[in-house]
Each structure stands twice: as structure tokens, then as C-alpha cells.
Amino acid sequence: MKPEALPPGSVIGMLGGGQLGRMMALAAARLGLRVHVYCPDPASPAFEVAAAHTVAAYDDAAALAAFAEAVDVVTYEFENVPAATAAVLAAHRPLFPDAHALATAQDRVAEKTFLRAAGVAVADFHAIDGVGDVDAAIATCGLPAILKTRRFGYDGKGQAKVATRDNLVAAVAALGGRDLVLERLVPFALELSAIVVRGAAGDVAVYDVGENRHENHILKETVVPARVAPETRAAADALGRRIAERLGYVGVLGVEMFLVRDEAGERLVVNELAPRVHNSGHWTEDGAVTSQFENHVRAVAGWPIGSTARTGDTVMENLIGDEAADWLAIVSDPDARLHLYGKTEARPGRKMGHVNRVRR
Amino acid sequence: MKPEALPPGSVIGMLGGGQLGRMMALAAARLGLRVHVYCPDPASPAFEVAAAHTVAAYDDAAALAAFAEAVDVVTYEFENVPAATAAVLAAHRPLFPDAHALATAQDRVAEKTFLRAAGVAVADFHAIDGVGDVDAAIATCGLPAILKTRRFGYDGKGQAKVATRDNLVAAVAALGGRDLVLERLVPFALELSAIVVRGAAGDVAVYDVGENRHENHILKETVVPARVAPETRAAADALGRRIAERLGYVGVLGVEMFLVRDEAGERLVVNELAPRVHNSGHWTEDGAVTSQFENHVRAVAGWPIGSTARTGDTVMENLIGDEAADWLAIVSDPDARLHLYGKTEARPGRKMGHVNRVRR
Numbered sequence: 235m236k237p238e239a240l241p242p243g244s245v246i247g248m249l250g251g252g253q254l255g256r257m258m259a260l261a262a263a264r265l266g267l268r269v270h271v272y273c274p275d276p277a278s279p280a281f282e283v284a285a286a287h288t289v290a291a292y293d294d295a296a297a298l299a300a301f302a303e304a305v306d307v308v309t310y311e312f313e314n315v316p317a318a319t320a321a322v323l324a325a326h327r328p329l330f331p332d333a334h335a336l337a338t339a340q341d342r343v344a345e346k347t348f349l350r351a352a353g354v355a356v357a358d359f360h361a362i363d364g365v366g367d368v369d370a371a372i373a374t375c376g377l378p379a380i381l382k383t384r385r386f387g388y389d390g391k392g393q394a395k396v397a398t399r400d401n402l403v404a405a406v407a408a409l410g411g412r413d414l415v416l417e418r419l420v421p422f423a424l425e426l427s428a429i430v431v432r433g434a435a436g437d438v439a440v441y442d443v444g445e446n447r448h449e450n451h452i453l454k455e456t457v458v459p460a461r462v463a464p465e466t467r468a469a470a471d472a473l474g475r476r477i478a479e480r481l482g483y484v485g486v487l488g489v490e491m492f493l494v495r496d497e498a499g500e501r502l503v504v505n506e507l508a509p510r511v512h513n514s515g516h517w518t519e520d521g522a523v524t525s526q527f528e529n530h531v532r533a534v535a536g537w538p539i540g541s542t543a544r545t546g547d548t549v550m551e552n553l554i555g556d557e558a559a560d561w562l563a564i565v566s567d568p569d570a571r572l573h574l575y576g577k578t579e580a581r582p583g584r585k586m587g588h589v590n591r592v593r594r
Numbered sequence: 595m596k597p598e599a600l601p602p603g604s605v606i607g608m609l610g611g612g613q614l615g616r617m618m619a620l621a622a623a624r625l626g627l628r629v630h631v632y633c634p635d636p637a638s639p640a641f642e643v644a645a646a647h648t649v650a651a652y653d654d655a656a657a658l659a660a661f662a663e664a665v666d667v668v669t670y671e672f673e674n675v676p677a678a679t680a681a682v683l684a685a686h687r688p689l690f691p692d693a694h695a696l697a698t699a700q701d702r703v704a705e706k707t708f709l710r711a712a713g714v715a716v717a718d719f720h721a722i723d724g725v726g727d728v729d730a731a732i733a734t735c736g737l738p739a740i741l742k743t744r745r746f747g748y749d750g751k752g753q754a755k756v757a758t759r760d761n762l763v764a765a766v767a768a769l770g771g772r773d774l775v776l777e778r779l780v781p782f783a784l785e786l787s788a789i790v791v792r793g794a795a796g797d798v799a800v801y802d803v804g805e806n807r808h809e810n811h812i813l814k815e816t817v818v819p820a821r822v823a824p825e826t827r828a829a830a831d832a833l834g835r836r837i838a839e840r841l842g843y844v845g846v847l848g849v850e851m852f853l854v855r856d857e858a859g860e861r862l863v864v865n866e867l868a869p870r871v872h873n874s875g876h877w878t879e880d881g882a883v884t885s886q887f888e889n890h891v892r893a894v895a896g897w898p899i900g901s902t903a904r905t906g907d908t909v910m911e912n913l914i915g916d917e918a919a920d921w922l923a924i925v926s927d928p929d930a931r932l933h934l935y936g937k938t939e940a941r942p943g944r945k946m947g948h949v950n951r952v953r954r
Contacts, residue, residue: 239922242934260620263643266921266934266947282645283623523928532925541928545905545954561626562599565892568883568901574602574626587626594905 239536240306242266246534247305247327249319251278251287253575253585254311254511254527257519259284261527267535272301279576280311292319302326309485309534313339313509314386330434330484330534331509338481339509342384342415352480354473355503357492358418364411368402371416381405384413391451395419420503422492426460429515430474430487431529431539438478439529439542441522443470444514446490449554452583456514456550458521462493466500473502486530488512513552513585520571520590521548546594558586569593599896600666602626606894607665607687609679611638611647613935613945614671614871614887617879619644621887627895632661639936640671652679662686669845669894673699673869674746690794690844690894691869698841699869702744702775712840714833715863717852718778724771728762731776741765744773751811755779780863782852786820789875790834790847791889791899798838799889799902801882803830804874806850809914812943816874816910818881822853826860833862846890848872873912873945880931880950881908906954918946929953 240246246262248255251273259269259280268285271278274292281287286304290297298319302308308323309330317340320333338348346356360371362381372379381402383392394409396402396416406414425446432438445460446453459467474489481487488508494501515526524532524540532539553560558580564570574587600606606622608615611633619629619640628645631638634652641647646664650657658679662668668683669690677700680693698708706716720731722741732739741762743752754769756762756776766774785806792798805820806813819827834849841847848868854861875886884892884900892899913920918940924930934947 242918242921243936243938256623260623260643263616263620263936264933265925266918266932266936268642268936282628283620283643285642523931537922538926540925558602558626561602562897565625565900566898568903571883572626573624576603576623576626576628578603 240267243268244306244535245270245285245304246531247272247301247308247323248280248284248311249273249292249308249315249323250311251275251280252311253279253577255280256283256575257525257527257573258309258311258511258531261525262531265528265531267531270301270305272298277578282576292316295322298322299326307534309530311510331487332482332484335481335483335509339507340385342382342506345507346415348480349477349504349507352476354477355501357420357503357505360416362406362412362414362416365403365406368399368406372399372402375416375418377402378419380417380419381409382415382417383409384415420492420494420505422503423495424460424462424493425505426462426470426491426493426502427456427512427514428470428474428489428491429512429518429526430478430483430489431485431526431533431542432478432483432487433533433539434484434536435538436479437539438475439539440471440474441515441518441526441542442544443467444517446514450583452552452554452585453513454552454554456517458517458544458548458550463500466493466502469502473504477504477507483509485509485533486511486515486526488515490514514550516573516588517548517550517590518542519573521546521592546592548590548592551589551591552585553587553589555582555584555586556580561587564589600627603628604666604895605630605645605664606891607632607661607668607683608640608644608671609633609652609668609675609683610671611635611640612671613639613937615640616643616935617887617933618669618671618871618891621885622891625888625891627891630661630665632658637938642936652676655682658682659686667894669890671870691847692842692844695841695843695869699867700745702742702747702866705867706775708840709837709864709867712836714837715861717780717863717865720776722766722772722774722776725763725766728759728766732759732762735776735778737762738779740777740779741769742775742777743769744775780852780854780865782863783855784820784822784853785865786822786830786851786853786862787816787872787874788830788834788849788851789872789878789886790838790843790849791845791886791893791902792838792843792847793893793899794844794896795898796839797899798835799899800831800834801875801878801886801902802904803827804877806874810943812912812914812945813873814912814914816877818877818904818908818910823860826853826862829862833864837864837867843869845869845893846871846875846886848875850874874910876933876948877908877910877950878902879933881906881952906952908950908952911949911951912945913947913949915942915944915946916940921947924949
């Protein structure tokens, strides 16, 4: 049986008030859905375009309960939603993606264990909860390898490349001694991502796979379609579907992958799941029939997902720090589509906006 | 010299909080511009997606002055802005489109006089300020003809078709006895509209001309491109440019036209100007590189206008009254792009949303 679709005028509760929440709120408004944003930061970019907002901490149980009562469904724009917060909300209202998807994506070991069980290739990995795990981890992953915190890493934070056993022992201590994971270094040719969307009724679609280029561990550019073999595009599509289906996922899911090229050809190794709309999917606002933001909103509202068909070859460029100061040159280019997030302070490394360039 | 472009974060003051204001606010947010909506109706659809709003009457001088102080530029979503309101605001801040454009478009006699002077064909017309003008008006326009109020008409309101002198005398009395205009009946084959945008620096572009179908005097459907001769499309483009340039116009301008087909071929007769974004331009949200809403925002902010290139053949259908109840069927159609305005009450004749269907 299909789940009931929330009628227009319904309220989507959104945890997190950054640019992802803002773009989801804009997409929801277009569909006649209202958004209530919950975020501790009183200067959240999403507040200005949302029908309602709550400024409160993520562990404020009373504020969370009042928020849940005021909305029809809850979703989020970031994967580090505390499990306790998710549990409080899920007790009142449907939460999409659900607590299981969230917990899986929050923990690198749980994530890789799930992916491997789903038949998806991941880098060899070994959990580390103390120096006693170091030798077994090296035996599994080889050296050099990458040591990461199991939880709460982003934009290259919470990780270290290690070349020797001594390096690893030191890095384990530096990263807190426990709740870590060692991962085999993947000699990748490209970083790719698949943006998957699955509706509450089980309808699923994958946008054309994109090719990502990072600078200083921050996404700088996504090129769609990725410059890979057609078989690789099909493989990315297939694994995206499989992951979303195995998770019983509802919403947009970002699947970050490495492309390995060797004598056997191209193969994909999944690096990480993001249980939310994803920066590498921003091209869909101008280069696809339905944006990832609209499709996430549709999915969590129980609506059928929209066409993910690509309408042109698209390059998405992030505007980081003071790069957004070039806004006038960008809007003077007839091929450029500017998106700014309404942030007032252009700190180094801060994502201020992005530009899509579409060739139709 | 080019006017200075308002930087991101600047505030656009918007008079009127209906769906047009709402869609402009959504477009502005995408560009990092903030919108402050001024509207007497506390349930205005635009409030929910605007950074700030004021609920006050259009003749509340204190509220208008405070509003003007809070914004960087003022625009509006409806042409019936009282002249006194425009004057108060323009004394504080730039007003686009300006008071001259507004005054011209508000009065059918001023509008047709301007158009004729600009070399644009209009129907024969004659001002009527009492029964004493009836015979001269009939001599100019013939019978049957259409009697209209000079000001404040919309969706077929404030007008009457008259077949005889007696009809006309009665209709003059029924419409208030003065500030009326008689217009020659134009035997049109189609109703067309050109959506023109002109930037503060004088850059101007016209979207591909659309063909409009009305039901009960309310726009029901716009088909783009209009099914007319290529020369007619070029003529619509040229007259749109000419009108915007002669008015020194800044912003989006809707030009409603009749297409007359006779033995000499096709010719255009301009019926009315709308000094604002226009319902027949809603197709641009999904069928053009830059929507009319974004281009209006760009123009009033002093930014260069964006490409008006069409990306596909588009049919825009208005959802009127309870037609919006079909939302689930519409979003289940992969070719349909739904836009709802967040209105809670579906009164008969009320515009609740629209659907764009694009063939690429």
C-alpha cells in the first residue's frame, strides 16, 4: 500500500538551517508545502525563506517536542543529528530518512559493514579502539593507510594519512584513542558521486553520476556527466539503487565513490554515504528536470519522486570564502546560474554559494 | 554610466504579497537578495518566503516611510499601486518600474496615447467622461465596441461590450459615468503576450512570444512559442523592446496583444501593458534559462538581466479554484512541473497555482 501523501499546506520539519535547508525550503515553497526550520544558530540562512523557525539546541527536549507537534514530518540537512534527538522526534512524527539510515551513515564501521553486506565494494577497513588493534588493522589495510574517526568527520576533518606503524600509533592517540577506523588507501583516478532518491512508495531514481574535484578537502567542482565509461555510469546507478533499497531509504542519499582504473578497467569503491541532499547534487537545480531539493521534499512528504533526467551537461562550481565577491562577473555571464546562500560573513573555507553552467 | 548594482544581502522592498510577490521573493533568495514584503493582507502568500514583512494599508504614510527606510529599492507585484503610495516611496528610495511607467500603465487612455506615439498599433479609442462624449466615441470606434473603465480593471472586470448607442449610454451610467474609454472591437484570431525585461543599464530582452487562452476572462493557458508566423514573433519582440525603451522601463513588463489575421497577413494590436511580472510569463520558470521573476529582481537590483533563451516548448496551465485539488495527479506526471502558491482557501476563480509542461 502506498503511504498517504501529505497535502499542500502541510509542514515539513527541518533540522538544520544551513544552505541545504534553505534550498529545500525554497523547493518546498514552490510545491505549496511549508517548512519549519529548527536550528540553534539564530543567523541560519534557511530561516529567511521558511514559514516558521525555532532557535534551540538539539538536546532541548521541550523545544524538540514542541517542534515535532508543529510539523507533519521531520527531515534534516546534516548527518550528525544526535541519535537522542532523532529518537525524540521519531516518537512524535515520521522521520525521513529514518533512524536506522541515520545511524548507519553516522558510523564509518556500520556504514562499511552494511555496504559490504549489500554487495557493494568498499575499501578494506578495521575498527580501532586502542593501540591493541593496530597490528590487526595494518594486516587488513596495509600501509600507507588512512585513519579516521568513526563519527562526525567532514571536509577532511577527523582523519590522518599514516605511512608507518609508529605514525599510526601516534595518530590513534591524536584522534582520541578509540572509535576510530583504519581504511586501505584506494589508488583512485577520480572521485564520483551518485545522487539517489527513493520515495516512500519505493519509487527510486538516480541522477547521472557526477565527477568531483576537491580543493583543500572541500568540494570545488562537480562535472556531470562524469567522464567515465558508460558501464561505470550504469554501475553507479545500480549500486545507488541497491543501497537505497537495502536501507529502505526515503529521501535523497549522496553516495560518494572512488573510481579505480587498472588493467581490468574501471571499478567503483564506495567511500561514504550522506543521508541527505549533497553538495555534489547542486547541479540538479539547473541541469535536471527536478532538483535534488525538490525530490527530497517530495520523498519525505510521501509524494512521487520527480524525473531525474538531465537537461544538459553541467558544471557546478562552489563559491568558497571570498570567491562569492565575484558575483557581478558571474551574473554577467549568460551561461552561469548563480546561487547564493545569504551568508553575511565570508570566512575562509565557508561555502557561500555555487554556480551552475549548463550546456544544452 | 551603469547604475550601481546592489550587492547580495541588499533588501528589495515589494509592494503586494500575492503569488507574484512570492515567486519574486523565491527568485531573490536564490540570488542572495533579501525581500521585505508590504501588504495589508495578513495572510499574504509571499510573507512565508520573505526575509521580512509589513502588514499595513497602502495609504499608511508612517508604515510606508518605515518600510522605505528598511529597504534598498522598491518594486511591486500589481499595477494598481496608488500614485500617492508610489510618490511617498519614491521620495525615499528608487522605485522600479518608476512612477511614470506606473502612471502610464494605470490609465488606458494614457497607455494607448503613449503606445500610439511610440508607433505601436492599438485599437481605436475615445475617452468618455459623460454622455456628451458618446457620439464622438462611436464615430471613432464604430459599433459594436467595448466600454472600459480607464483604471483598475482586471480579469474582465470593469468592462462591457456594447452593440448600440442605447447600450453604450446605459453602460456609461453603469460604469460610473466618467473616466471611461470606448475601444474599437478588434476581430482577433489569437491573444498573445510578450514578456519584456529591461535592466537599469538599458540592456533589454524579450522572451519568446506566448499564445494565451482565457476562460471566463481569466488566463487559463499559455503556449510557447505562439503558433504564429516567424515575422509575427519578430514583430512582437521588436515592439516589446520599443515600448520598454520609450518608457525608460526597468523591470519586467507584460505586453498583451491581439493577433489579427486578414488578407494582408498577420498583424499585432497591443491591448494592454502590465508594469510587472505577468501570469503569461510563468512558463519561464521551467522553460527558459532565467525566469521572469529572477529577471525582474535582477533588473530592479541593477544587475544585468539573464538570458531569456527558451529551453523547450512549454505549455503553462493555471490551476483555478478547486483545480489545484488535482495536485497528486499532476506531480505523478513526469513531464509536469507543479507550482502552488500556498493559498489555503480555494475560492472559485482564485489562482491557486500553475503547471508547466516542457517538451525539450
